[in-house]
Amino acid sequence: LAAHDKQHIWHPFTQMQEYVEEKPLIIEKGNGCTLFDIDGNAYLDGVASLWTNVHGHRKAKLDNAVRDQLDRVAHTTLLGLSNVPAISLAEKLIAVAPRGLTRVFYSDNGSTAVEIALKMAFQYTRQCDGTNEKTGFITFRNAYHGDTIGSVSVGGIDLFHEKYSPLLFTAHKAESPYCYRCPFGLSPCACGLECLNRLEALMRARAREVCALVIEPLVQGAAGILVHPPGFLRKVRELCTRYDILMIADEVAVGFGKTGSMFACDVEDVAPDMMTLAKGISGGYLPLAATLTTEKIYSGFLGRYEEFKTFFHGHTYTGNPLACAAAIANLEVFEEERVLEHVREIARHMAERLESFRTLTHVGDVRRIGIMAGIELVADRASRRPFAPEEKVGHRVILEARRRGLIIRPLGNVIVLMPPLAISAEEIDRLCQITFDSIRAVTG
Numbered sequence: 001l002a003a004h005d006k007q008h009i010w011h012p013f014t015q016m017q018e019y020v021e022e023k024p025l026i027i028e029k030g031n032g033c034t035l036f037d038i039d040g041n042a043y044l045d046g047v048a049s050l051w052t053n054v055h056g057h058r059k060a061k062l063d064n065a066v067r068d069q070l071d072r073v074a075h076t077t078l079l080g081l082s083n084v085p086a087i088s089l090a091e092k093l094i095a096v097a098p099r100g101l102t103r104v105f106y107s108d109n110g111s112t113a114v115e116i117a118l119k120m121a122f123q124y125t126r127q128c129d130g131t132n133e134k135t136g137f138i139t140f141r142n143a144y145h146g147d148t149i150g151s152v153s154v155g156g157i158d159l160f161h162e163k164y165s166p167l168l169f170t171a172h173k174a175e176s177p178y179c180y181r182c183p184f185g186l187s188p189c190a191c192g193l194e195c196l197n198r199l200e201a202l203m204r205a206r207a208r209e210v211c212a213l214v215i216e217p218l219v220q221g222a223a224g225i226l227v228h229p230p231g232f233l234r235k236v237r238e239l240c241t242r243y244d245i246l247m248i249a250d251e252v253a254v255g256f257g258k259t260g261s262m263f264a265c266d267v268e269d270v271a272p273d274m275m276t277l278a279k280g281i282s283g284g285y286l287p288l289a290a291t292l293t294t295e296k297i298y299s300g301f302l303g304r305y306e307e308f309k310t311f312f313h314g315h316t317y318t319g320n321p322l323a324c325a326a327a328i329a330n331l332e333v334f335e336e337e338r339v340l341e342h343v344r345e346i347a348r349h350m351a352e353r354l355e356s357f358r359t360l361t362h363v364g365d366v367r368r369i370g371i372m373a374g375i376e377l378v379a380d381r382a383s384r385r386p387f388a389p390e391e392k393v394g395h396r397v398i399l400e401a402r403r404r405g406l407i408i409r410p411l412g413n414v415i416v417l418m419p420p421l422a423i424s425a426e427e428i429d430r431l432c433q434i435t436f437d438s439i440r441a442v443t444g
């Protein structure tokens, strides 16, 4: 199997993955927070299978929901037809979403949910604002919103941009609050939130050319768990209102409980104009995504047929009944098992365990929000000098962890932990211990 995998499969980010250095780890089964490979070895799933399996693997309620739906219908189009799980899920999502989000547009991955939000914001503004000038977007440095052309365009990680730059549209980049490496050389607490001052200046200057701002609320995940200072998100909402710029909250990574609230926007009581969801929406069972928006925006797409105000977007698997059935069960588990309470409790335990990492010579910063943590490794702690990319320190640490029975993820030199929400205190201890030992084994 390993040979055939190497011969036939084009893995994402091929050369950047540790996979090319070792034989691929081929997973056969999962249960709770554990994955098993084809040789029967067990691994703690420290990244919830790329931030998706919120209740762990083989969750009986989700297994049964998908099986039951299989006995009815596996797929039917949402183009002109509807289906029961898609309707019920839309109602349930609206019930838990930030206020004002009352329309659900389904798709099947996070990048596309963002792409849809961008197209909606652009078209809505053109149709309803009476201007053809507000065509641009504001986004943040270090942001990650996906891999499609539009979502890369509003991304802020240069590595992803460079190769495709001729294909991308320009988005105005605001500095992100990466407090450990403040772009303005200031220190947190005494900075007066200079990033917000600069953001406001950018918004003021660009208000006539910009239709929307895109933000990962509270934390930039793929950049290495860059946690924003308290109040930042709420202030961004205020600025969007002041400068008449739509706010798109990309909750693809942080949504569904990871911060200890259902959505990151809830933590600061923020109601965005659009919200994108994927990953945890179906508990990691089937590909599903959604772009939620307000009645006001939806109504901008209504009108007589000849007016062509329609939203020109539709996917074959939009509102797939199997995926929606899994997502309904996923939301029910949140309620029935008081998952958010568990996350808040287990996150406190995780915070305590992470404290010891600060004693390691090459740990520069430990960042955490809810159950998401990023441990930034540095060559020199005093000067915060990063390890050179060719040293592949992050990859070496996660390979070491794998040998010790833990699956975690490197984002450059940041080690990312984002286990399923269902993780127990004992599993958190194991997750932290193996990570700690692996960092020490690699960096000394």
Ligand code: PMP
Residues within 6 Å of the ligand: 109, 110, 111, 112, 114, 144, 145, 146, 147, 216, 221, 222, 250, 251, 252, 253, 254, 278, 279
């Ligand atoms: N937005 C954010 C914030 C993400 O973290 C990701 C994926 N990591 C995406 C969008 C893209 O989602 P997908 O991989 O499902 O296309």
